[in-house]
Amino acid sequence: MTVLMLLFWLLVGGTLQVLVPAWRHMGQPMFPFLLGVVLYTALNKKPRYFMAAAILAGILEDSLSLAPLGSSACAFLAAGSLAILLRVDFYTDKVRTTMCFGALCAATTTGTMALLLRSKQLILFSGNDIAWRMAGSTMLGAVLIPVWFWGMRSSERLLGTWEDRD
Amino acid sequence: MKDRRWIALCAIGLVVLVMMNLPDAASSRVKGVVRDGVSPLQGVLRGGVRELREIFRYIRGIGDLALENRALSEEIVYLRGEMRMTHDLERENQLLREQLGFVERPMSRHLIPCEVIGRDSTGWWATIRLNKGKTSGVADGRAVITTDGLIGRTVSLSQRTADVLLLSDPACKVSVRLTRSDVFGVAEGTGAKTGEQPVCRIEYLSTSADIREGDEVVTAGMGGLFPKGLLVGHVSRVEPVESGLYQVAWVTSAANLGELEYAFVSATTDDLAVTAAPVQAFDWEEGEAYPVDVLEFSEEELP
Numbered sequence: 001m002t003v004l005m006l007l008f009w010l011l012v013g014g015t016l017q018v019l020v021p022a023w024r025h026m027g028q029p030m031f032p033f034l035l036g037v038v039l040y041t042a043l044n045k046k047p048r049y050f051m052a053a054a055i056l057a058g059i060l061e062d063s064l065s066l067a068p069l070g071s072s073a074c075a076f077l078a079a080g081s082l083a084i085l086l087r088v089d090f091y092t093d094k095v096r097t098t099m100c101f102g103a104l105c106a107a108t109t110t111g112t113m114a115l116l117l118r119s120k121q122l123i124l125f126s127g128n129d130i131a132w133r134m135a136g137s138t139m140l141g142a143v144l145i146p147v148w149f150w151g152m153r154s155s156e157r158l159l160g161t162w163e164d165r166d
Numbered sequence: 167m168k169d170r171r172w173i174a175l176c177a178i179g180l181v182v183l184v185m186m187n188l189p190d191a192a193s194s195r196v197k198g199v200v201r202d203g204v205s206p207l208q209g210v211l212r213g214g215v216r217e218l219r220e221i222f223r224y225i226r227g228i229g230d231l232a233l234e235n236r237a238l239s240e241e242i243v244y245l246r247g248e249m250r251m252t253h254d255l256e257r258e259n260q261l262l263r264e265q266l267g268f269v270e271r272p273m274s275r276h277l278i279p280c281e282v283i284g285r286d287s288t289g290w291w292a293t294i295r296l297n298k299g300k301t302s303g304v305a306d307g308r309a310v311i312t313t314d315g316l317i318g319r320t321v322s323l324s325q326r327t328a329d330v331l332l333l334s335d336p337a338c339k340v341s342v343r344l345t346r347s348d349v350f351g352v353a354e355g356t357g358a359k360t361g362e363q364p365v366c367r368i369e370y371l372s373t374s375a376d377i378r379e380g381d382e383v384v385t386a387g388m389g390g391l392f393p394k395g396l397l398v399g400h401v402s403r404v405e406p407v408e409s410g411l412y413q414v415a416w417v418t419s420a421a422n423l424g425e426l427e428y429a430f431v432s433a434t435t436d437d438l439a440v441t442a443a444p445v446q447a448f449d450w451e452e453g454e455a456y457p458v459d460v461l462e463f464s465e466e467e468l469p
Contacts, residue, residue, distance in 0.1 A: 015207050018284035018295065019215070028359050030289035047171075051178050059185070063200035064287035064295075066322060066329065069193045070186030072288065077182065113288065123290050124336045124357070 002045065002161050006053055009037045009152055014060040026136030027129060032106045034061050034072075035079065035141070036148035039105050042080035043087050054080050067117065075112035079105035098149050099142045106141025107134045198324030202299075205327045208283045209297050216427060276438055277311075277430040278302055283327070292335035292355065293321070294426055296328045303438040304328045304431050307391050311430050315397035315420030316340070316385060320431060328431065332423050333398070334358045334365040342368060342398055343386040344415075349375045350386050353398060353417055364402045364416040365423060371413045377404045383417050393432060 013033035022028040034057040041053040058073025083101055114130040117123045125133070188196070227234065280296035298304050300323050308320045310330045318338055322329040331338045335355040342353045351368035358365045371377060381401040387394025403416040 011204070011207065014204060014287065015211060017287045018208060019211055021285065022289045024359055028289055030287065034287075048174070051174070055178070055181060055185075058182075059196070060200060060204070061287050063197040064204065064284070066286065066291045066293060066331075067288055068186065069188055069196060070182050073182050073185060077178070113290070117290060125290075 002049060003052075005152075005155060005159060005161055006037070006041065006049065007056075009040075009155075010034065010053065010056055010060060013037045013057070014064060017061070018064050023136060023140060026139065027133030029106075029110060029133050029136040029140055031144055032102075032109065032137065032141055033144070033148065035076065035106060035109050036102075036145050037152070038076045038080050039083055039101060039145060040149055040152050042083045043101065047084070050080050050084070051077070066122075067113070068120065068122070071113060071116045074116060075109040078112045079108040082108055095146050098146045102141035102143075102145025103138040104141075106137040106145070110134045110137040194322075197322075201295075201324045202326045205283060205295075205297065205324075208295070209281070212281070212283045276303075276433040276435070278304055278433050280304075280328070280429050280431060282426045282429060286329075291337070292332040292357070292423070293329050294318075294332065294429075296320075296330060296429060296431065297326070298431070299324050299326045299328050301325050303433050305433065305437040308437070309385070309392045309396060309432045311396060311432065312421045312426065312428065314422070315399065316392065317419070317421050317423060317426065317429060319391060330429065332365075333419055334362075334423055338366075340366070340392055340398065341386040341388040342383050342417075344368075344377060344401070345382045345384055346378075347376045347381065349377060350388070351415070353383065356416075362424075363418045365399070365419040366417045368415045368417060369412065371404075371415055373406060373410065373413055375413070377401060377413065377415055379403065381415075383415075 013036060016033045017030060020031050020033075022030050038050070038053050038057050042050040045053075054076040055073050058070065058076050061067070061072035062069045083105055086101070086104075111130070111134050114123070114125065114133070118125070118130075278298055280298045280302075282294050283297045284295040286293040296304070296310075304320060304323060306320055306323055309316060310318050310320060316333065318330045318332040318335075320328045321331040333340065333353070333355055334357065336357045338355045340353045341350070343350050349371060351371055353366040353368050355366050356364060368383070379401055383398040383400060385392040385394060385396040385398060397420050399417045399419040401415045402418040404413055406413045
């Protein structure tokens with residue numbers, strides 16, 4: 001059931017990510033719907049689910065953009081691993097903590113992606129542009145991730161997959 | 167237990183490394199399969215949003231419908247007249263070319279009508295996704311236009327979708343001509359935000375070139391990628407660089423890149439040889455839809 005729920009949310013996240021236009025301010029970052037799914041599994045599920053989610057979300061995101069396959073998976077794994085490292089020290093179910101995790105991981109994902117794409121000379125963004133976009137992603141992550149978590153948690157309660165928690 | 171965790175981590179690392187080093191063909195195939203799988207859902211959602219927007223637009227503009235109808239009828243009459251005149255000119259031009267012994271120029275171009283179903287998922291590129299791909303005859307590197315003018319070129323294809331790199335992306339370069347002064351240059355994207363203008367700039371223009379605000383910019387057809395004479399936009403600003411060696415012209419796109427719903431992909435006869443399914447087209451003369459392979463336009467009818 002957890003796998004099905006994961007696939008459902010990945011599909012919803014991927015679709016929303018290409019439909020919802022980028023935020024027009026602070027470097028035009030995209031709303032991190034897919035990151036939300038990855039982060040949720042990192043903070044609430046067993047590591048194997050997190051890894052599967054990060055790779056699948058990465059394949060989906062790269063397929064729906066011009067990015068080379070594997071770049072987004074790398075970024076998601078980096079952000080999720082950071083969240084796993086920190087989750088032992090924080091109570092992750094609190095909204096304020098979720099906001100902080102969302103902000104931090106969104107910035108990490110954007111930074112890692114920028115690093116990978118710039119190293120392959122696929123994007124022509126300056127360091128300032130990337131920093132500005134990372135700041136934008138931080139804002140969006142802080143706002144979107146708690147709402148996204150609430151949606152995923154509600155669906156879990158509805159489907160009865162709550163016991164799958166780590 | 168600890169060993170298993172390390173093995174799992176190594177396995178994940180291996181998967182990511184393999185994915186990042188896949189050959190281009192394999193990588194495109196994987197991406198194509200995923201994209202084709204998601205595209206029906208994207209199309210349905212995008213269609214729903216479009217329908218809703220249309221309903222709101224209809225309700226808001228209900229009072230102005232009669233006026234709008236009249237204006238559109240007038241425009242149709244005007245455009246039909248223009249079309250007739252263009253046909254006459256085309257025939258005359260063909261005749262003169264024949265008399266002068268010029269090589270015959272292909273007079274028609276095919277356009278594949280498409281719907282926009284999404285944008286780039288990462289936001290690092292200015293792209294849109296169309297609901298037609300290789301099976302409909304869309305090929306890589308083809309010009310994509312709307313009724314207002316050129317918007318970009320196709321860059322990444324799957325069987326049922328095509329990604330379009332918009333004019334505003336810094337990676338999009340178009341060989342252009344300024345019609346009034348007959349000056350040539352290369353327009354490249356400014357990286358402007360969605361819906362923001364100007365979308366591209368033409369650098370290295372001679373300081374002696376007479377370029378003014380409002381000058382029309384069309385494709386030069388020199389790169390071989392874009393057909394000649396497609397409207398790109400208009401010059402919104404001209405300024406010399408600090409060193410004074412050349413001037414730069416900023417171009418406002420004729421099409422609104424932020425609100426694209428439909429687009430046409432230009433195609434050659436060879437591209438269409440692979441077309442599997444007929445495409446629904448609209449007959450402007452009769453006012454009804456009918457199934458055809460593609461829309462066929464003469465060069466003068468293009469924006």
